[in-house]
Amino acid sequence: MPSQPAISVDSLTKRFGDVHAVDDLSFEVERGEVFGFLGPNGAGKSTTINCLLDFTRPTSGSVSLFGLDAVGDSVAVRERTGSLLEGYGVYPSLTAREHVEHAVAVRDASDDPDELLERVGLLAAADRRAGDFSKGMSQRLAIAVALVDAPDLLILDEPSTGLDPNGARRLQTIVHEEADRGATVFFSSHILEQVEAVADRVGILLDGRLATVGDVDDLRRELGAGTTLRVRVSDVPDGLLVDLRSTPGVTDAVREDGHLEVACEDGRTKLDVLSRVDAAGVYEDFGLREASLGDVFSAYTEAGDA
Ligand SMILES: Nc1ncnc2c1ncn2[C@@H]1O[C@H](COP(=O)(O)OP(=O)(O)OP(=O)(O)O)[C@@H](O)[C@H]1O
Numbered sequence: 001m002p003s004q005p006a007i008s009v010d011s012l013t014k015r016f017g018d019v020h021a022v023d024d025l026s027f028e029v030e031r032g033e034v035f036g037f038l039g040p041n042g043a044g045k046s047t048t049i050n051c052l053l054d055f056t057r058p059t060s061g062s063v064s065l066f067g068l069d070a071v072g073d074s075v076a077v078r079e080r081t082g083s084l085l086e087g088y089g090v091y092p093s094l095t096a097r098e099h100v101e102h103a104v105a106v107r108d109a110s111d112d113p114d115e116l117l118e119r120v121g122l123l124a125a126a127d128r129r130a131g132d133f134s135k136g137m138s139q140r141l142a143i144a145v146a147l148v149d150a151p152d153l154l155i156l157d158e159p160s161t162g163l164d165p166n167g168a169r170r171l172q173t174i175v176h177e178e179a180d181r182g183a184t185v186f187f188s189s190h191i192l193e194q195v196e197a198v199a200d201r202v203g204i205l206l207d208g209r210l211a212t213v214g215d216v217d218d219l220r221r222e223l224g225a226g227t228t229l230r231v232r233v234s235d236v237p238d239g240l241l242v243d244l245r246s247t248p249g250v251t252d253a254v255r256e257d258g259h260l261e262v263a264c265e266d267g268r269t270k271l272d273v274l275s276r277v278d279a280a281g282v283y284e285d286f287g288l289r290e291a292s293l294g295d296v297f298s299a300y301t302e303a304g305d306a
Contacts, residue, residue, distance in 0.1 A: 006032075007035075009027050021047040026061075027213055032182055033179075036199030040279075043190075043206055048205070082148065082151035084139075088142040096122050100141075120174070136164055140163070143156075157188050190271075202214070211274070231283065231286045249268065260277065
């Protein structure tokens with residue numbers, strides 16, 4: 001029998017009142033895969049993750065992990081999953097080591113707390129009260145706790161929040177190490193560069209829907225330098241083109257039929273553009289196109305048109 005995917009999301013919808021936080025979302029993550037879940041603020045990443053871990057119940061649709069139902073089998077799911085959620089709160093009076101010791105005891109695991117603290121670069125602060133930690137130190141501690149008991153699946157919501165460059169590098173190493181031992185890693189971010197550095201595949205979430213999902217190398221090529229973003233929009237509100245043209249990394253933005261053609265210097269800029277179009281409430285779809293000499297020409301000649 002083929003093994004079940006690590007994560008299977010099937011027509012997941014979650015509404016909060018009038019807000020469609022997640023809208024008919026479907027995708028799968030294979031075992032052993034590192035999957036980057038990318039999207040701007042408010043796209044629905046945390047809501048999806050909360051549904052994976054049964055902290056939020058779907059309005060409709062379903063989620064299963066290793067073939068286990070996220071709602072009905074949530075205890076079994078959590079036993080196999082290490083997670084780092086947004087807004088992880090520390091116990092102010094406990095030391096870093098005590099946090100990890102507690103997690104090891106709760107999971108009935110045999111990890112050496114100091115080894116985990118060493119991996120996240122927090123060993124020197126092992127005996128300090130977590131209440132005195134900086135944001136980045138708390139984040140490192142949360143990562144150490146997520147690693148307890150070598151989980152089959154790591155779910156990390158914006159794990160690089162607050163990390164300095166050294167911490168971000170350590171995180172990348174940890175993700176590689178976890179994948180090497182066979183774990184599945186699912187992590188969200190709103191920063192393309194952080195995702196593409198470690199992910200095998202990436203899904204881009206916009207407005208609760210997957211705008212695209214695919215191999216990170218393909219996406220990197222598509223989003224790489226020299227391509228033009230073609231965004232289908234329902235309307236072009238006043239000021240949007242001006243806003244896009246003043247976005248750092250955008251070399252030109254023009255309107256063409258029901259589309260915006262936006263020339264961008266790099267992948268980060270493209271994500272920024274999608275996010276701005278989305279924020280204007282007119283995003284429908286996007287595609288990418290190699291820039292031709294003609295594009296370059298029209299970019300220069302049409303730059304004054306709105
Ligand atoms: N408990 C809630 N009650 C009402 N609305 C909510 C709730 N949780 C999320 N939302 C809304 O759902 C949408 C998606 O939010 P979500 O936190 O999932 O996005 P996100 O992609 O994780 O964003 P960020 O990168 O800012 O964390 C937003 O419009 C948010 O305001």
